[in-house]
Every structure is written in structure tokens, then in C-alpha cells.
Amino acid sequence: DAGVIQSPRHEVxxxxxxVTLRCKxxxxxxxxxxxxxxxxxxxxxxxxxxxxxxxDDSGMPEDRFSAKMPxxxxxxxxxxxxxxxDSAVYFCASSKRERxxxxxxGPGTRLTVL
Amino acid sequence: xxxxxxSQPEMSVQEAETVTLSCTYDTxxxxxxxxxxxxxPSRQMILVIRQxxxxxxxxxxxxxxxxxxxxxxxFSLKISDSQLGDTAxxxxxxxxxxxxxxxxxxxxxxVKP
Numbered sequence: 001d002a003g004v005i006q007s008p009r010h011e012v013x014x015x016x017x018x019v020t021l022r023c024k025x026x027x028x029x030x031x032x033x034x035x036x037x038x039x040x041x042x043x044x045x046x047x048x049x050x051x052x053x054x055x056d057d058s059g060m061p062e063d064r065f066s067a068k069m070p071x072x073x074x075x076x077x078x079x080x081x082x083x084x085x086d087s088a089v090y091f092c093a094s095s096k097r098e099r100x101x102x103x104x105x106g107p108g109t110r111l112t113v114l
Numbered sequence: 115x116x117x118x119x120x121s122q123p124e125m126s127v128q129e130a131e132t133v134t135l136s137c138t139y140d141t142x143x144x145x146x147x148x149x150x151x152x153x154x155p156s157r158q159m160i161l162v163i164r165q166x167x168x169x170x171x172x173x174x175x176x177x178x179x180x181x182x183x184x185x186x187x188x189f190s191l192k193i194s195d196s197q198l199g200d201t202a203x204x205x206x207x208x209x210x211x212x213x214x215x216x217x218x219x220x221x222x223x224x225v226k227p
Contacts, residue, residue, distance in 0.1 A: 031213065035215075042218075043215075104161075105151075105159035
């Protein structure tokens with residue numbers, strides 16, 4: 001059974017460029033989470049979806065960040081325009097919608113903005 | 115809002131020995147789950163162990179066990195018979211009614227041969 005799939009695994013881009021990170025949750029999971037990991041701030045939740053609907057986006061740092069989940073098997077996190085301070089590892093995780101359920105993490109995307 | 119605190123940024127242990135990682139948390143909720151995640155150099159987040167707050171019995175998973183003290187809001191992880199493959203960052207995490215994980219700052223564990 002495939003786990004959470006993220007692409008790309010590594011992304012290097014220049015300041016000002018648009019970046020799109022992709023996530024495929026585990027089949028049957030209906031909650032999806034985007035996290036960011038940095039040395040300074042650790043692991044922080046950016047946004048999460050239940051049944052494709054954004055529930056809490058209070059962690060999204062600013063308007064340059066946007067996330068979508070057009071269907072149950074796909075989500076994107078877009079940064080436009082990107083800045084060097086966006087350099088981080090971005091994780092996608094999924095779980096079943098029932099409360100307190102275990103979240104399964106993808107391998108992460110390491111983003112470097114030059 | 116929930117907070118999770120790991121007071122040990124780094125720890126080391128000799129192979130085959132036992133080590134305990136500390137975690138404290140703060141919440142006003144009565145029903146919640148606590149987790150320990152392991153992040154090896156591959157950066158994959160791997161669930162090590164989970165504890166349900168309403169269960170008094172401490173969770174165990176093979177060489178990993180927790181000491182859950184609900185009144186003290188403490189949730190420590192004990193690793194017995196440490197192995198080189200246990201070298202990793204370990205994150206304590208909380209999930210409550212909001213269904214969102216809150217992580218501690220992590221403890222870097224080095225297992226020495």
C-alpha cells in the first residue's frame with residue numbers, strides 16, 4: 001500500500017519564481033495537512049483540509065502561499081513569488097477524518113530559494 | 115492554545131543502553147493524544163508510539179515505552195537497548211480536538227558504538 005507521495009523531492013529555484021509542491025494522500029484518507037520544517041521555527045502546520053475543504057489556514061505565512069485540494073487524491077501548495085526565507089522542508093500528511101487519528105507523513109520536499 | 119516543550123536539544127547514549135527523552139505539554143483539553151515521531155537523516159517522519167490521554171496504562175512498542183503523567187502533563191520516551199539505527203531527531207507531538215498536530219522543538223539523539 002503506497003504511503004503519502006510528494007513531488008518533487010528537491011526543488012531549487014530563484015527568488016521571484018513560482019513554486020508548486022504536490023501531494024497525493026493515502027487512499028481512503030480524507031484529511032490532508034501541509035507542514036513546514038525550518039531550523040528556526042521547527043515543524044509548523046500551514047493548512048489542513050477535510051474532505052477537500054480547507055478547514056484551518058491560520059498557519060499560512062502570507063498571501064504568497066496558497067493551497068488547493070481539487071479532489072480527494074491530490075493537493076498542491078503554491079508559493080508565488082518565492083523568497084529565500086521560504087527555504088524549508090515541506091511535508092504533506094494524511095489521516096482518516098476521525099478525531100485524533102494518526103497522521104502519515106510523506107517524505108517531504110526540500111525547497112531552496114536562491 | 116497547546117504548547118509542547120522538549121527541554122533536551124541533544125542527547126547521546128551508548129549502544130545497548132537505555133535513554134529517556136523528556137517532553138512536557140500544556141493544554142486545557144481533557145481528551146487528546148500524544149505521539150513521539152522519529153526523523154532520521156532521511157528526514158522521513160516515522161511514528162514511534164502513541165498514547166491516548168484517557169488511558170492510564172503507558173504505551174509500549176517493542177524497545178520503546180512512554181511514561182505518561184497526565185496530572186504533571188509529562189510524556190517521556192524511554193528507548194531500551196539502544197541501537198545505532200535509533201540515531202535521529204525525536205519529536206514529541208500533541209493532538210487535541212482541533213485535529214492539528216503541535217510539535218515540540220525536537221531532541222537530537224546520537225547512539226554511540
